[in-house]
Amino acid sequence: KPRAVTRDVSWGIPAPFPEAEGKTVYVWVEAVLGYVSATIEYFRNRGNPEGWKDYWFNKEAKTLYFIGKDNIPFHTIILPALLMASHEDYNLPWNVSATEFLQFKGEKASKSLRIGIWIDEALELFPPDYWRYFLIATRPETKDSNFSWEIFAEKINADLNDTFGNFVHRTLSFINRHFESRIPEPSGLEDKEEQVLKSLRERVNEIAGDFEACRLQSAANGVMGIGRLGNQYLNEKEPWNLIKSDKAKAATTIYVAAQLVKALSIVSAPIIPFTAEELWKTLNLPGSVHQQRWEEALKPLPAGHKIGLAKPLFRKIEADEKKLDEMLEKVRKAMAK
Structure with missing residues (x-):
């Protein structure tokens, strides 16, 4: 179905379309081109300003996108359309690997409501x-x-x-x-x-x-x-x-x-x-x-090859919901100081 490409907000890129004065481009229409611009910037910073073209024009290159299911249209319709509209033969998305949602204890994750565990907290708890x-x-x-x-x-x-x-x-x-x-x-x-x-x-x-x-x-x-x-x-x-x-x-x-x-x-x-x-x-x-x-x-390990001393690679986790929640809260309090 039709999808709007502009918004009536002041913050954003001014819409360059006829009769679109005062409007800005909807973020998901311009943001997906960030994949291209980020690649350009990366190679410029490395002193190889033409290197980005190997990713976007070399037909042996494949681009993969890992996204949530709510962003499928922008990566399978909007991004290919923008690349094709350039008439510059950009590589189109090769694989858009979209997933459903990971819930936290049956609820939708929310940073503002503190529903979930964030990576900095997670790494304080387990490897x-x-x-x-x-x-x-x-x-x-x-x-x-x-x-x-x-x-x-x-x-x-x-x-x-x-x-x-x-x-x-x-x-x-x-x-x-x-x-x-x-x-x-x-x-x-x-x-x-x-x-x-x-x-x-x-x-x-x-x-x-x-x-x-x-x-x-x-x-x-x-x-x-x-x-x-x-x-x-x-x-x-x-x-x-x-x-x-x-x-x-x-x-x-x-x-x-x-x-x-x-x-x-x-x-x-x-x-x-x-x-x-x-x-x-x-x-x-x-x-x-x-x-x-x-x-x-x-390739086989040859007979006679000497190995090091074996050590346990993992340790078991005690499945105590209350105790683990308390550990998480303790980490959050320490990080808030």
Whole structure:
């Protein structure tokens, strides 16, 4: 349906249209061009005034927009229309990844009413990777989602601590304890090991596809899927018993588990970057995890490679709503001083 492009307010850009004297351009009509102007300014400040054109005219470049559902028309109709109207062959939006709303304890978030938790407060309460994981794993991609302390604690405890962290710690501490902190030499991969490694390859590729398509919630679930695969594999093979009766088979089990751990450090990096970097360092691998190509996830850790000392990556959160609310209020009072 028709949408007004001007407003009867004095603040704003004067409308340059016939018979629009005294009107200003509606903010969402001119604001979306800020994506272009911000890119221009960025490259000017870096001493490369022509660099912005690689983003807006190079047909290999793709622009992605992460917005709330209320801003869909401005990014899928207004912005493309403005770019096309220039007749300068700008790249049009490639993917507008819009979401439903994240509510706070069943209510719409409001800064003025202090309904919600703001990033500066959040970081005083828990590490950034806790928040990053929760927000991505519960991203409202198809319907509104909700934050409560109970839901937050459940996601952190069940996914990060009990699934991801548990598998990594079980594997690496076993290597520390029984193989002098070196990746053991496998004695020969049996059907189960081949199945696990095949599943790992498939999952790594699926996660890559999810990231490319901006299916971030699915990507987060895929990362945890590798953790679940690893825990199930260890539970089935029971290396803690094998080490007593058949050290060679235990070595094979842990060798395969170590490959999953390395893959986790790569595929989790976009979601929990600080934890991924810590894990990369514990694996004693060169450089930073954030310098690696995706393909590195499936390059095996060689037998004999020495790792560092395993440490727990996460800690559980006590799902006490009252206590957590009190912690938040304490942070707010301290920040208000």
